[in-house]
Amino acid sequence: MTTPTSTRPTAKKRLTGAVANTALLAYFAFSLIPVAFIIALSLKTNSEQTTTYLSFTPTFENYSTVLGLDGGGSSYLRFFGASLITSIGAVLVSLLIGIPAAYAAARHRFKGSENLMFTLLSFRFAPELIVIIPLSVIYQQLGLYDTFFGMIWVLQLVTMPLVVWILRSFFRDLPVELEQAALLDGYTRRQAFLKLVLPLVRPGIAAVCLLAFIFAWNNFIFPFTLTSSNAQTVTVSSLAFLGGNQVRFNLVAAGAVMAALPPLVLALLIQRYLVRGLSFGAVKD
């Protein structure tokens, strides 16, 4: 062992470290407040929902009401299923089209390719409200209103730019000589892409899957305006608890807590790739 003084951080460094850690902990606690608030709210009774913060008797009654277990009847699970179908469908379609698109955008520059990519990106920062009225008219006329197919299609506006832009940077990080080596080894361009390139961007695909799924799952405005009952998603369905003669924040909270589970489960499932994916390119090999 070397002399302990040489490895021990100076007092000043330790102080900055402690301050930074305290600040981070404070921020961590602060950012958890809304989550804690919603969970607490979902466990409160009707009478307690607006009158107390912490002193209440926890009950799972709201959950059984939302799920329809108390015999009151509920469409929550159907909406939940619609959310799953449209979100997963949207992510799959985006991957199917977006992976080749991102690869092409990363490897080939052609006239107008940058403009095309920018247009794609602009779908993300243009407010959805701009297009919602013409979209709903078109959807009514085409018979896409309130269908899964229509929802998956419109969610491409949300998921496709994410998939293409994020994966393009992953493809760009791969040296082109890897593919050239594969070509000379006797693989065709398609085989080189499928056997060599795709496995190397798996972390990127995992990361982009999660992000696209969260964005699709959380989307409110499209299902709100383009569905009514059949393809209505869980985000919109919560509104039902707010209407009528009684405002039921506790039911909304219970629905929201359950609705937060799928992204969480997905994140845990692909966690292994996720860390590598999100830090890809940041660390030199």
Next chain:
Amino acid sequence: MAAISVDTLRKTFGRGAGVVTALDDVSFDVGDGEFFCLLGPSGAGKTTTLKSIAGLVEPDKGAVRIGGQDVADVEPTHRNLAMCFESYALYPQHNVFDNMASPLRSPRLRMPAADVRSRVGRIADMLGIGHLLDRSVTQLSNGQRQRVALGRVLVRPAHAYLLDEPLAHLDAKLRATMRAELKAISTDGLTTTVYVTHDYVEALSLADRIGVLREGRILQVGTPREMWASPANAFVAQAFGKPRINMLAGGLRTSRDHASTSESASSGLGRSAPRDGTHAFVAGGVEIPLRDIDAPPGESVQLAVRPRDLRLHVGAGDPPPGKVRLDGVVYVLEHLGRQTEVTVQIGESLVSVVAPRAAVPTLALDDKVGVLIDPSTTHVFLSGEEGKRVSP
């Protein structure tokens, strides 16, 4: 195996003001089974030439023929060439064995698993990486990666091997060993090989023929002997040999035979027997007689002479017959084992001389010393970096 012919290749990158000409009418032929070296400094267009042959870079103009067939419309996959990339381009998700086996498992070349194993094993042993076959390539040192990349080429049959600086990242000792190893393989009848390097020793030792490339142009193609003995221009002369060939700037004039003796005696510089040549090289009062120079008197030229063709002449006394003595002072002394590199300042220019150490035991800095030139070992070029050769 197949012959490769590169015909007036031209390639530019970028557009507008930032356009860079990478290849400017590059032409050369590589015979069937020949080992051809492309030698040039970095940025000369060596890799671009190689990638054009492989089909990875599409030339703006010109043609590549493999076995006589124009391959402009043939995809890299189907050109049946093996290439070793300077960046190695190893597949990071595979181990050493799978990397080397990759071409043998491709749909184009697919071989039975037993053949793949024996071929990869044999080449890996030859390259000294037999014990690393199960390692991930990400765990290897650069020298080991480079050998894996070379191995991925050597395991497979191909019309030609394209090797891009395959020894550049090895340490000096390993590089010498590998060079000898490659030499041994190539004399056993390697397939047609185009070998890119910036190291003239590799080129001289391995190549059947060498092409010197500079700024996208081929300056000369020839056998190692030709490149060494009669470089076509000043750049090619300087591309071979270490220390570099000495270049003395001066002028040409008609030899004045006997008149030169008396004049040079008075100046105390050029003292030589008159020759029957028609020209003399003149610089700073020195006159060196030359024969059969293909340039008119009055032309400004450079006289090139290799450091090992020069002798030191210490002390007074006449130079041996047929030699010209230049007087200077010792500027730098480097004792390198049995040899000593002496840099002598003659007038404005510095001249390197390689002498056996035993011949210069007492030499010290700033000593007055004479340098003996044998006119028959000199090369004469017109002035300029690429001054044309005018001596025979």
